[in-house]
Amino acid sequence: MIKVGIIGCGFMGTVHANCYNILEDVKVVGVxxxxxxxxxxxVNLTKSKFFADSDELINCSEIDAIDICLPTYLHKEFILKCCNAKKDIFCEKPFTLNLKDAEEVILKIKEAKVKLMIGMVLRFWPEYTEIKKTIDSGKFGKLKILKCTRISAPPIYGWDNWYFDPKRSGSAALDLHIHDTDYIYYLLGKPESVYSLGKKDEKGWQHIYSSYKYKDTIVNAEGGWDLSKSYGFMQEIRGVFEDGTVIEYNSKTQPLIIYKEKNSELLNITKDKINSINTDGNISEIRGYYNEIKYWIECLQNNKYPERVTPEDAKASLEIVLKEIRSAEIGKGILL
Ligand SMILES: NC(=O)c1ccc[n+]([C@@H]2O[C@H](COP(=O)([O-])OP(=O)(O)OC[C@H]3O[C@@H](n4cnc5c(N)ncnc54)[C@H](O)[C@@H]3O)[C@@H](O)[C@H]2O)c1
Structure with a gap:
């Protein structure tokens, strides 16, 4: 039985707690x-104990692993505390707000010999994992075009409005859009260069459009959280292969479909134990988070490092997004 402590009980803390509750051989013992x-x-959901002092939770001998669901500017500080306590760590994305902090964290987790997984959830999202499988199979030839979109209403639910302070969240470009950047990196590796346009105000980069240069694939991604409240949240992905086959998914309008030359095929995405929950956040679908937390717990149960998302991967995605932001700032493409 893996015993977990959750720090940060907002939107993501609630999502993770629901995932742990339906998994076997894992128990949230403290929050x-x-x-x-x-x-x-x-506490009520997981029947666990409340720790007023998070240091006490981190150092509690009964706890094997800590799940950090805190605002991003606190990630490094709390990861380092967990390293000192020799606790394995799941930490929500983005990893950190800058590369220097990411490098320091990677050094410290290696010294402490603890496992760290960052919540790059698209690597576990059923439609996105199916798309990766289709691309990797090569059955429609090379992927020629990829377009990813992630747009939403502003995350007004956040504690102390931290999402709208670029120094604490990195703004939409770093916080929201990094999911697609990371997925693109997962599929295709580092691009040769990026070119981005964006919309910036006192709350930081609210919307970003990026083109990524790869040898064989034209890639574009859009991310922003400046849409009206009634729009809610939408994620979309479209890939076009060498032979013209299209693979497409839109969370609002369309399940995952492959459009071939002669017919189209609706891909059957297996339903999970739980599909949606009530949270204060802007996403109620839990499927990807469930798969992600399940993978993380299986790694701990089998004493394996979580290789599907390494800290180095999370750092690479962070580096690409930071280059995108720089590109939008100077209005020029940037080499990686
Ligand atoms: N993977 C995803 O799809 C996804 C989605 C949303 C958010 N996130 C990430 O998850 C993290 C948390 O975001 P959220 O939406 O849950 O935020 P949130 O504002 O809903 O929750 C943060 C919680 O941290 C608590 N908190 C703040 N400072 C604290 C401290 N010093 N000690 C203890 N508790 C403290 C707040 O009271 C709040 O309950 C962020 O890094 C965010 O980017 C990931």
Whole structure:
């Protein structure tokens, strides 16, 4: 039985707690948050203990692993505390806000010999894993065009409006759009260069459009959280292969479909134990998070490093997004 402590009981803490609750051989035994009200919800959900002092939770001998669901600017500080306590760590994305911090963390987790997995959830999202499988199979030839979109209403649910402070969140470009950047990196590796356009105000980069240069594939991604509240959230992906076959998914309008020359095929995505939950956040679908947490717990159970998302991968995605932001700032393409 893996015993987990959750720090940060907002949107993601609630999502993760629901995932742990339906997995076997894992139990949330303690939670911590500066808001007792938010923590109480997860205490009740998981029948766990509230720790007013997060250091006490991290150092509790009964706990094997810590799940960090804190605002991004706190990730490094809490990962390092977990390293000192020799606890394995799941930390939400983005890894850190800059590369220097990411490098320091990688050094410290190696010294402490602890496992760290960053929540790059698209690598576990059923439609996205199916798309990767189709691309890797090569059955329609090379992927020639890839277009990813991730757009939403502003994340007004966040504690203390931290999402709208670029120094604490990195703004939409770093926080939201990094999911697609990471998925593109997962599929195709590092691009040769990036060119981005964006919309920036006092809350940071609210919307970004990026083109990524690869030898064989034209890639574009859009991410932003400046849409009206009634729009909610939408993720979309379209790939076009060498032979003209299209693979496409849109979370609002269309399940995953492969459009071949003569016919189209609706891909059967297996339903998970739980599909959606109520949270204060802008996503209620839990499937990808469930797969991600399941993988993480299986790694701990089998004493394996989580190779599907390494800290180095999370650092590489961070580096690409930072180059995208720089490109939007100077209005020129940037080599990687
Ligand atoms: N993977 C995804 O799809 C996804 C989606 C949303 C958010 N995230 C990431 O998850 C992380 C958390 O985001 P969220 O939406 O849950 O934020 P949130 O604002 O809903 O929750 C953050 C929680 O941390 C608590 N907190 C703040 N400072 C604290 C401290 N010093 N000690 C203890 N508790 C503290 C707050 O009270 C709040 O309950 C962020 O890094 C975010 O980017 C990932």
């Amino acid at each position: 911590s948050d500066i808001s007792t009200e938010r923590a109480e919800k997860i």
